[in-house]
Amino acid sequence: MAQIKLFLTVGCTTIARTTSNFVPQIPVITLLSDLGTNHPAISNAKVMLTKHLADTMVVDVSHRITTYNLQQAAYLSQSAYQHFPVGSIHLLLVDVLSGERHRMLLCKVSDHYFLAPDNGVLSLAFGRQPNEVWLCREFSGTVSIAQWIGYANQVISVIHEDRDLNNYFSRFLIKEVAQIMMQKPIGARLDCTVLHIDRYGNIVIDFTKDRFDELIGDGPFSIKLPREEEITKVSDHYNDVPTGDLLCRFNSIGLLEIAINHGSATSAFEFDIATDKGINYSVITINF
Incomplete structure (x- = not known):
């Protein structure tokens, strides 16, 4: 056959x-x-x-x-x-x-x-x-x-x-391992490193959903941003908030993303990435 x-x-x-x-x-x-x-x-x-x-x-x-x-x-x-x-x-x-x-x-x-x-x-x-x-x-x-x-x-x-x-x-054993800022809570504060800014101005940081559940879970938290702006809730979708409003959500690979619905978080806060030897050192702080 x-x-x-x-x-x-x-x-x-x-x-x-x-x-x-x-x-x-x-x-x-x-x-x-x-x-x-x-x-x-x-x-x-x-x-x-x-x-x-x-x-x-x-x-x-x-x-x-x-x-x-x-x-x-x-x-x-x-x-x-x-x-x-x-x-x-x-x-x-x-x-x-x-x-x-x-x-x-x-x-x-x-x-x-x-x-x-x-x-x-x-x-x-x-x-x-x-x-x-x-x-x-x-x-x-x-x-x-x-x-x-x-x-x-x-x-x-x-x-x-x-x-x-x-x-x-x-x-081969990689001896020169690139170093990035580690997520070590200082009291009830966590400094997260910016990994990427996409073409929409969304800011991706090195804070995973698993890490969020471990440290914060259902408890209160606050992401502090310039101009006294803050985020206190995780959204599922961009449209969960009105157009022009600030939000945070976990993206497709489970990393936290800070965004503005139909806007640019990067432009709104005049955010830039500081780098040294190819590693980002710009930080966003989460209090919990």
Whole structure:
């Protein structure tokens, strides 16, 4: 009996489904960078990837990461990768030429693969010390984006051919872990770090729903903002408050977001992000 395949479209990815399996039909590679939309390296990277890796879908996550902002890159990577098929490969081209030693690392998280420079972005995205990390290449001297992408092609080929990664790359322990401000309550006060400001002016901070339930639960709280503004209630949706009113809500990955319904919280409070070595140090305080 001939086997019948059903082809479905999920987002931009075609999926083949049979009676016995459900796997991606087309390998997916995503690109996230701080190169901007006008940098020729983006189009060059796509040409190189599709030229050497036939039948591969290359998807842009964003190329508008603030220059060298590792924390923003980590947040967007963490937010996006779960929406792609298992086995997808994600290139994090942020501050690629950082430091004196230019290393290319491969990290495996939840059956997704991440290729990134050794600059701390992986630790920021997936915890203090990701478990499955390999050193793919340590470049001697200067290296260009094109050279980095060229070697990434070779690594991706190894992954696509389902080879044992340990036979090609050495396990690696990330020693220089990027440091961020920790959520340590001072009495009944918690200082939270700003992770990201989106194009609507919404402010995302590093305070999760689980952490909120642990520290505050059903108790009272107050988020203090400039101009003596404060938020004392968590909303489910933007439209829970009138147009122009302030609110906070937990976003799709469970991080607290401060917003104005049909407005910009960033503009309203003239908010800016202070950074040092790619890490944000702007703080929003929660009292409880």
